[in-house]
Amino acid sequence: MKLTKEFYSGKDVVKIAKGLLGKGLFTAINGNVIGGMIVETEAYSPKERGSHAYQNRMTNRNAVMFKEGGHAYVYLCYGIHNLFNVVTNVEGKADAVLIRALEPVKGTQFMKENMKTIHEKRITSGPGKLTKALGIDRSHNALKVWSADLWLEDMNIKLKKNEIVSSPRVGIDYAGEDALLPWRFSIKDNPWVSNPLPKLGKK
DNA sequence: TAGAGGATTGAT
DNA sequence: TCAATCCTCTAC
Numbered sequence: 001m002k003l004t005k006e007f008y009s010g011k012d013v014v015k016i017a018k019g020l021l022g023k024g025l026f027t028a029i030n031g032n033v034i035g036g037m038i039v040e041t042e043a044y045s046p047k048e049r050g051s052h053a054y055q056n057r058m059t060n061r062n063a064v065m066f067k068e069g070g071h072a073y074v075y076l077c078y079g080i081h082n083l084f085n086v087v088t089n090v091e092g093k094a095d096a097v098l099i100r101a102l103e104p105v106k107g108t109q110f111m112k113e114n115m116k117t118i119h120e121k122r123i124t125s126g127p128g129k130l131t132k133a134l135g136i137d138r139s140h141n142a143l144k145v146w147s148a149d150l151w152l153e154d155m156n157i158k159l160k161k162n163e164i165v166s167s168p169r170v171g172i173d174y175a176g177e178d179a180l181l182p183w184r185f186s187i188k189d190n191p192w193v194s195n196p197l198p199k200l201g202k203k
Numbered sequence: 204t205a206g207a208g209g210a211t212t213g214a215t
Numbered sequence: 216t217c218a219a220t221c222c223t224c225t226a227c
Binding site: 085 | 208209210211212
């Protein structure tokens with residue numbers, strides 16, 4: 001069953017980031033359904049410097065973040081990688097959850113072809129990789145995440161509290177103290193998590 | 204309009 | 216440890 005607008009609206013972005021663990025992310029490319037279970041997420045809010053929408057700064061790029069919950073925010077990072085976020089909260093509140101890793105469920109063969117690798121554990125273990133494996137690019141930006149070719153799904157998986165690990169987010173050292181917020185969430189011991197042991201001591 | 208830098212990855 | 220690579224934002 002696809003997740004509906006209510007799932008993304010008016011809740012704390014951190015709660016939604018946790019709630020998305022165990023949910024499914026799927027795309028339909030040329031009639032092939034490909035996707036998997038979300039095993040790693042990060043929360044972003046306008047209150048902290050890690051976010052593109054810090055202090056509610058709106059630009060052409062991040063305008064989608066200010067829309068109501070349930071929009072896809074896809075942007076290009078380092079000139080190479082498309083990163084996929086789900087916008088949450090209500091219109092005007094630029095909260096978003098970055099999807100960082102998936103456990104492949106459907107269309108695994110298709111993903112391997114996209115990634116030109118036979119190593120299943122590597123095809124979706126990172127935010128830039130999973131978008132490539134699923135064929136997500138900026139043409140998906142601003143789509144609703146219950147669209148016909150891009151959607152999130154409730155897989156009826158219930159995670160226990162002790163199966164959810166929180167840690168500091170990755171790759172945002174420039175955010176200063178805000179980089180220390182434990183807003184990265186992953187499923188404990190899942191082999192597809194992008195960085196199994198977060199570099200806590202990393203400067 | 205030029206210049207700097209980034210929510211990453213994979214090869215060295 | 217570092218280059219790839221190009222879009223986006225900021226300053227002039």
